[in-house]
C-alpha cells in the first residue's frame with residue numbers, strides 16, 4: 001500500500017526494485033505500471049511548496065489552462081491501469097474531427113474524422129488536473145509504492161544497483177532508476193547524457209474560452225505563418241482550449257493585452273467556425289517556452305529516461321505526453337519480457353528499451369520539428385508548396401489514414 005515518507009524521518013536507506021524520480025503524469029503512470037506488475041517502487045517527488053488557500057470559486061475550481069489531447073496509446077495504457085475510468089468523464093471531450101488550415105491567399109486545408117478512421121474518437125482532451133487527480137487516487141491503492149518527498153543530490157550506479165542520495169543524508173537504493181523528471185531532467189544530467197537543444201523562439205499561450213457556436217467535437221488548427229500556430233481544442237460544452245504557439249515578440253504582446261483583446265485576435269481565424277469567443281476565466285492564462293530537446297541516449301547504467309526527460313517536442317501535434325505514455329508502455333513490456341535471471345536494471349534490458357523507443361521518438365521529433373520549421377518560413381514559394389502539400393494530402397485517403405493511425409497511436 002502507498003506510503004508517504006519524508007527523508008528527515010529516517011537515515012536508513014529506502015529500498016525498492018525501482019526508484020522513479022518525478023512528480024508529473026508520466027512518473028505517476030510509470031509508478032503505477034511497475035507496481036501493478038509486482039515491483040516495489042519508490043517515487044521521489046520534490047518537497048511541496050506550501051499550498052495556497054483556495055477559495056471554492058477561485059480559478060483552480062474552474063477549467064485548467066493545461067490540457068492534453070491524449071491518443072489511443074494513452075487511453076489503452078491508462079485503462080489497463082484503471083486510471084482512465086477514474087477520470088472525471090464530465091470534463092473529458094472526445095475529438096471527432098481535426099481540421100488543419102494553412103496560410104496565405106491559397107491556404108490549403110486537411111481534415112480527419114473519427115468516422116473515416118473507423119474509431120469512436122480521434123483523441124480525448126483531458127485537463128492536467130483531472131489526469132493527475134485520477135493518477136493520485138490510483139496511486140493511493142497501488143501495492144508497493146512509497147512516496148518520498150525530498151531533494152536528490154547525487155546518483156551512483158553500480159553493477160548491482162543504483163543509489164539516489166538525498167539532501168539530509170538519506171538515500172534510495174534500487175535496481176533501476178527511472179528519470180521522469182521533465183525536460184530539464186536532473187537524472188539525465190547526473191548520467192552525463194548530452195542533449196541537442198534548440199529553442200523555437202516561440203511560447204505557447206494557453207487559456208480557455210466559451211464559444212458562441214457549438215464545436216461539435218472538432219479540434220481546429222491554423223498554421224498562420226508569421227503569427228505561429230493557433231490551435232483550439234474542444235472542451236465539454238461550448239468551451240474550447242487555446243494553444244497558441246506564438247513567436248516570442250507576439251507572445252509578449254498577447255500576454256500584455258487583455259483576454260478580450262486576445263479573443264479579437266482569435267476571431268480572425270475562428271469567427272466563422274466558432275462564433276464569438278469569450279474568455280472563460282480571464283485570469284487563467286499561461287505562456288510556456290517551446291524548444292526541441294533531443295538527449296543523445298535514453299538509457300545509462302541502471303537508468304531509463306521516460307517522458308519529457310527523454311524527449312521534448314513542439315506541441316503542434318499534441319504528442320509529447322502521448323510519447324511519454326508510449327515510453328512507459330514499452331518499458332513495462334521490455335521489463336516483463338526479460339529473462340528470469342536478469343535484473344530489471346540489467347544493461348541488456350535497458351538496451352532493448354532504448355531500441356524499442358528509437359523509431360517512434362525519432363519520427364515524432366522529425367515530424368514536429370519539420371512542420372514547425374516549414375510553417376515558420378516566410379518565403380512565398382515555401383508558403384505555396386506547404387499549402388499545396390496540405391491539399392494534396394487531403395486528397396490521398398490511404399496516406400491520410402496511415403498518418404492518422406500513427407497520430408492516434410494505433
Ligand SMILES: Cc1cc2nc3c(=O)[nH]c(=O)nc-3n(C[C@H](O)[C@H](O)[C@H](O)COP(=O)(O)OP(=O)(O)OC[C@H]3O[C@@H](n4cnc5c(N)ncnc54)[C@H](O)[C@@H]3O)c2cc1C
Nearest residue numbers: 022023024026068069181182204307308318319320321322
Ligand atoms: C503548450 C503545450 C501543449 C501540449 N499539449 C500536449 C497535448 O495535447 N498532448 C500531448 O500528448 N502532449 C502535449 N504537450 C506535451 C506535454 O505537456 C509533456 O510532454 C508532458 O507534460 C511531459 O510530462 P512529464 O511527466 O514527462 O514531464 P513534466 O510534466 O515536466 O513533469 C516532470 C515532473 O518532474 C518533477 N521534477 C523535476 N525535477 C525533479 C527532481 N529533481 N526530483 C523530483 N522530481 C522532479 C517536476 O516537479 C514535475 O512534476 C504539450 C506541451 C505544451 C508545452
